[in-house]
Amino acid sequence: MANIAGQAGVNLSADLASYLSQNNGNLTSEQLTGIINNYLTGGDKVAAQGGNLSTGVYKRFGEFDTVQGKIDTVTSGLWTGDTGSMTSFFTSSTQTNATKNYYLNVYNADPATDETATVQYAIAFGNKYGSGSVSLANSDDATLASKATYAQYRSILLEEEDEFFSFTSASGGTHDSEDILIVNVARARYKETMDPGNIEFKLAGPNGTQTFIDDSGKKFSDSVGKAGRVFNIVSGSLNLGTENDPTVAENYSSGTANGQGFGLFYPDQGLMVLNPAALRATVGTSTDSGSVGGTWLYKGFDYEGQNSYLLHNMLESGSDFQARRVENISTSHYFVRAQNREFNFSNNPTFITGSDGTFKESDFETNPRTYITAIGLMNDANEILAVAKTSQPIEKSFDKEVLVKVKLDF
16 A cells, blocks of 8 residues: 655645646546546556546557567567478579678578578588688688688687687597588577577488487576587487487597587577588598588588588488477557447548438447457557457447457567
């Protein structure tokens, strides 16, 4: 219960006396509560019983009819059309070779035949020393795209003192990798953040199809770095949860992939950084120099933009990339109240008949009725800002009151 005391009580008494004096002793309940509420805050404020009645088609919201600034968290499918699974993967022949040296755009449909095709994500390859790109020794136009890519993502994701991307190791420490493969989801797709625990992608190679998820389900708290939350990419499926450790046990010929983690997931950046050596040990094996239709890295300085295609081919062959996004949506709630004596008549021409304004339905003389089908929210200049449609007409009469909550998301 609110208590107005001390100087506030003295000031309230003076305001009431002044108002009564200026208005010949007349004071409505709305005017009284308005004066009192000047001395109350938040939930202590009081509302006038009954409130103002509308005699026309407009009614101003009361102080307690709106709730502003609520935040709702919603999740939806990541890909175009709010779908959670991407099963078709296309590249564009119109993407220039200059940009393909740095990244490869992947679409949900063939951009050559479907004008609605939209970029879903990009794939990039990075090497700390520029391997996998044409060197300056081989071309005066060389840009060492792989070195630039590694440096770019290092700058975005790692602390200043971190020289390498480090993945988990079966030995209990970490493994520094000079090679990385990047999956960079389009900002228009993930919006605020990707949803940890709701990603799954399949890579197919000579050893069959392998399924990967993130390990957010195993963590009691998120690891937070320069780029926000960080999770490991692990072997598992969304149906089974995270079953396997974020490392691999297989060896390939040189043995350098033994026990290395598959990669890192940065949901707040829409990025996955994958470890090529660990993927090579599980998805398939090949020589470092790569081969036509092969599955692994083109190293040395005679190649440009080829490694992005290797990962794209594995994702395309896997034929399933599931992901969801999370958004915090600001909402406003408007409680639209039609009391029993309000909105029982209509200015619609069909409500009356003839030039004398006779009701079209004779019983409207004693029992007028209207049917609410839409609610318009307007500003003080009578400009419509939003329109809410009811799912079915709502009958309104002198013996019925209507309360409709209109929710606006921003």
